[in-house]
Amino acid sequence: MCLSRSPDGVSVKNSVIDRGGARHPLIELALARLREFVREPEAVFWAFIFPILMSVTMALAFPRGGTKPAIVGIEPGEGAAALREVLQHEPGIVIRDMPAGAEARALRAGDVHLLVVPATPPVYRFDPAREESRVARLLVDSALKKAAGRNDPWLAREEPLDVPGSRYVDWLIPGIVGLSIMGTSMWSIGFAIVQARMRKLLKRLVASPMRKREYLFAQVAGRLVLLAPEAGAPLVFGVMVLGMPIRGSILAMSVVCLAGALSFGGIGLLLASRARTFEAISGLMNLSTVPMWVVSGVFFSASNFPQSMQPIIRVLPLTALVDALRDVILEGAGLQGVTRELAILATWGIGGFVIALRVFRWR
Amino acid sequence: MIGVRCVNLVKHYGDVVAVDGLSLVVNRGECFGLLGPNGAGKTTTIEILEGLLEPDAGEVEVLGLTWQAHHRELRQRLGVQLQETQFADKLSVEETLRLFRSFYHRGRTLDDLFRIVELESKRHSWVGKLSGGQKQRLAVACALAGDPDLLFLDEPTTGLDPQSRRQLWALLSEFRRQGGTILLTTHYMDEAETLCDRVAIVDHGKVIAEGSPRELIATLGAPKVVTHQGTLEDVFVALTGRRLREE
Numbered sequence: 011m012c013l014s015r016s017p018d019g020v021s022v023k024n025s026v027i028d029r030g031g032a033r034h035p036l037i038e039l040a041l042a043r044l045r046e047f048v049r050e051p052e053a054v055f056w057a058f059i060f061p062i063l064m065s066v067t068m069a070l071a072f073p074r075g076g077t078k079p080a081i082v083g084i085e086p087g088e089g090a091a092a093l094r095e096v097l098q099h100e101p102g103i104v105i106r107d108m109p110a111g112a113e114a115r116a117l118r119a120g121d122v123h124l125l126v127v128p129a130t131p132p133v134y135r136f137d138p139a140r141e142e143s144r145v146a147r148l149l150v151d152s153a154l155k156k157a158a159g160r161n162d163p164w165l166a167r168e169e170p171l172d173v174p175g176s177r178y179v180d181w182l183i184p185g186i187v188g189l190s191i192m193g194t195s196m197w198s199i200g201f202a203i204v205q206a207r208m209r210k211l212l213k214r215l216v217a218s219p220m221r222k223r224e225y226l227f228a229q230v231a232g233r234l235v236l237l238a239p240e241a242g243a244p245l246v247f248g249v250m251v252l253g254m255p256i257r258g259s260i261l262a263m264s265v266v267c268l269a270g271a272l273s274f275g276g277i278g279l280l281l282a283s284r285a286r287t288f289e290a291i292s293g294l295m296n297l298s299t300v301p302m303w304v305v306s307g308v309f310f311s312a313s314n315f316p317q318s319m320q321p322i323i324r325v326l327p328l329t330a331l332v333d334a335l336r337d338v339i340l341e342g343a344g345l346q347g348v349t350r351e352l353a354i355l356a357t358w359g360i361g362g363f364v365i366a367l368r369v370f371r372w373r
Numbered sequence: 374m375i376g377v378r379c380v381n382l383v384k385h386y387g388d389v390v391a392v393d394g395l396s397l398v399v400n401r402g403e404c405f406g407l408l409g410p411n412g413a414g415k416t417t418t419i420e421i422l423e424g425l426l427e428p429d430a431g432e433v434e435v436l437g438l439t440w441q442a443h444h445r446e447l448r449q450r451l452g453v454q455l456q457e458t459q460f461a462d463k464l465s466v467e468e469t470l471r472l473f474r475s476f477y478h479r480g481r482t483l484d485d486l487f488r489i490v491e492l493e494s495k496r497h498s499w500v501g502k503l504s505g506g507q508k509q510r511l512a513v514a515c516a517l518a519g520d521p522d523l524l525f526l527d528e529p530t531t532g533l534d535p536q537s538r539r540q541l542w543a544l545l546s547e548f549r550r551q552g553g554t555i556l557l558t559t560h561y562m563d564e565a566e567t568l569c570d571r572v573a574i575v576d577h578g579k580v581i582a583e584g585s586p587r588e589l590i591a592t593l594g595a596p597k598v599v600t601h602q603g604t605l606e607d608v609f610v611a612l613t614g615r616r617l618r619e620e
Contacts, residue, residue, distance in 0.1 A: 030482045030518075032475035042464055042472050049463040209459035217423055217455065219448035219476045219519070373425075 036224045036231070043232030046202065053198060057236060061190040061244040065252075068182055079104040080146035082124050083113055089128035096157040097126075103149055124150055180255070183248040184335035185308035187241050191267060192302070192328050194240060195274035196281065196295055199229050203282035204291045207371065216372045223367055230275030230363070234268065241267045245339075257342030265345055266338055266352070270331040273355035276362030277327065283366040302328040330354040374401035375437060376523055376554040377422055382431035384417050384578075391417040392428070393578030399571075401522075404545070404555040406565040408605075409575035410613060415558040416456060416527055418575070422556065423453050423525050436522060449478055452521030454512045456528050462501030466492055469500055470514055477519030490514040490544060506537025513544060524548060526557040530564060542567055562605040572605070576613045 032038055047053055081104050082097060084090050097103050106122050116122045117135060124146035127133035132154060136143040156162075206212050215225060245263075248254035256263065281298060285291040305315055306328035315323060323329055334351035337343035345352070377399040384392040392414045399405040407415045420426040422433060424440040424447060433440060438447055460469050470483060487493045490510040495503060503511065509529065516524055529545075530538040538561075545555060545568060559565055565572050566586045574582040574589075582589055589608045 027478045028480070029477070030474045030480055032471045032483070035472075035475040038472045038475040042461065042468060045468065046461055046463050206461075209461075210455060210457045211460060213425065214453070214455050214458040214460075214515075217425055217448075217451075217453040218473060218515075219445065219478075 035220060036228055039220075039225055039228030040232035040235075043202065043229055044235055047198060047232070047236065057190075057194045057198070057240050058243055060193075061186055061240070062247055064186050065183060065244045065247045068179055068186070078142065080124065080142065080149050081106050081122050082126060082146055082150055083108055083116055083122035085113055085125060085127045086110055087128045089130070089132075093126055093128055093132065093154070097150065097153055100149070100153040103146075103153065126150060179252055180248075180340060181336065182309065183244060183252070183254055184339050185332050187244050187267070188270065188306075188328055188332040188335055189303065189308055190244060191237070191241055191270045191331065192274045192299060194236070195230075195233060195271050196278040196299060198233060199275055199278035200282040200285070200291045200295055201288065203229065203279070204285050204288060207286060207373075212372045222370070222372070226279055226363065226367055226370070229279060230272060233275060234271055237267055237271045238264075254339070256339050258338035258344065262338045262343070262345050262348070263335070266331070266334045266348060269334075269352050269355040269359070270327070273327050273331070273359035273362075276359035276366070278362075279366035279370075280362040283370040286371070299328075302326055305329075307332055325354055327355055327358040375399070375434065376401045376403070377405075377436075377556055378432075378434045379418075379422060380432045382418065382421060382433070383429045384414075384421060384426065385429055390578055392421070395431075395575070395578060395580055397573050397580060397583070399554065399556050401554050402549075402552055403570040404549055404557070404568050406569035406572040407556070407558040407575055408560075408562070408565055408572050408609060409558075411560075413575045414578040415575055417578075419525055419527050419556065419558055423451070424448075449519060450522045452516035452519065452524040454516045454524075454526045454529055456531075458512060460500045460508070460511065460515075463499055465497050465499055466503070466511055467496045469511065470518065473515040474518040480518050480520040486514045486517060489517065489547070491540065504537075506533050506540065509533060509537065509541065510544070513541065517548070521553070523554045523556070526555065528558055528560065531560060538564070562609060566605050574609060574612055582608070582612055 033041075079102050083106055084093050084097075094105060098105050106116070108116050108122070113122075113125050113135075117125050117137070120140070120142075123136065123140065123143045125135040127135065134147050134150065136147050138144060203212075206215075216222065245254075245256070249256060277298070281294045282291055285294060305319070305323050306312060306326055307323075308328070312323050312329055313320075330351040334343075334348040334355075337348050337351075341347075375398060377397070380396045382392050382395045383390070395414065395418055397405075397407075407418065409415050417426065421428045422435060424435075424444065435447055436450060440447065464472075467483065467487075470486060474480060474483060474486070481489075487496060490513055492507060492510055492514065495507060500508065500511065513526075513529065516526070524545075526545075530541055533541070542564070545557075549555065555568070557568070569586060571583065571585050572589065573580045582592075584592075586605050590605060592608070
């Protein structure tokens, strides 16, 4: 081997940079991060398969163009057959047969929305706190009264809202995309950093000339490569299988997804900046993500929460991401329509990164 | 020329004094060994010299520079191997070394490094599949990536089988021959006798003896046991009242 020693006093800065065939450290760090991720089969499962599974489940619960029928039970007794005869031809009503004596339990469990007891007039048993039970009561009541000879003063013309883009499932899919971006950004970055810390690899890295900010940035950047398939999977599924429309531009959608990934990447760095064990990082991750699962309007509108909570909910990163995704996908908003949300996401991401760089534990 | 100089280093961990007024000088081009029982303060000392720990008191000068003023330049010119680093299991040997090489502005080619540490056949293996000796040679390769002027090695051969130890010794001797300076810590007296020009025996955070292995053995006077010549191990036991490996 042949080596030459640098003469004393030669400043490294002034010489031409020779990385011996390696690329810029930022690229090598990001590649290392990406390789470690894709070589972990479980991580790939959570990032890609999970959001699709979730979308499939939702698609089963909310079939395309279909509405949820009212499920009605009929108690045995005199007149039960007549009731069944009327109700079974009624659209939107499904009669569920059940063993005698199981009616009360089925009602409690939500297996039937309404229980009809044959009598004159009939008796309805239902839980008025359940929306579907109240709907079932109205449908059954109207059907039975019509069969009994009720005369309606008029019949309203109905315009059923079943266009793709305005159903619950269309509203839900952008929420799932947001959840998936949040989940993988935070968990994959958090776990990778804590693992490197536990293995004393961070300490070894800072004993080299590596730039700390490049390491942190590469953790976020290495993940972005996976963003396209990861956010794309539930979106493509939504479009192809559920007929969800995408009204905004692909560019606007990509920018929003990217902003979301960077934002949660910065938060992930911050959460992982001090944690020494997987238990510690898991606790921090759950503490910060679970409340957002609930309040950020993924599964039901965030406006259901009291007015006093709204100022907080509105500045949460998941709320901003999901709102922006819905605006772009469902309302066709351009980037100028979601600047507020993008600003919120940027603030969280940059704030997380800057604070993480300051408080990060390298040992 | 001075490789490393430290004067009156002090480091506390809470109530425990890890390093208690330690001073030493390592000349350029020499191999210097820090010997001492576990808990003597060797690792704390070497990590202060590596710029990974702040001393509570004392002065440190490395290659004539200070950590406060020349942090970035020193990082480029030092090679470091730490005691317990585990590289990522699912990166290949080449990917790991390439990553470390990318941090340095000059240095050897990857091919060179693989040849020096004799890991050419393992280039594409995952780090998790390597033996202990191979992992340690990878750690040394990462330390050599920037073609350093000074190499810090913390217990480089602990836990290795005799063959792997000798392989590593040969590699370090070659580094010396090219003019490199080494500061290492070790538990093994034979390692110090083979590799080091000078050693310092450290106990309770202080240097209690310093000199070439031969000088230290000579200070013992007549060998206690007639059947064999005095060894560094005898010096160590006489000075610290302990054997190195006992815990």
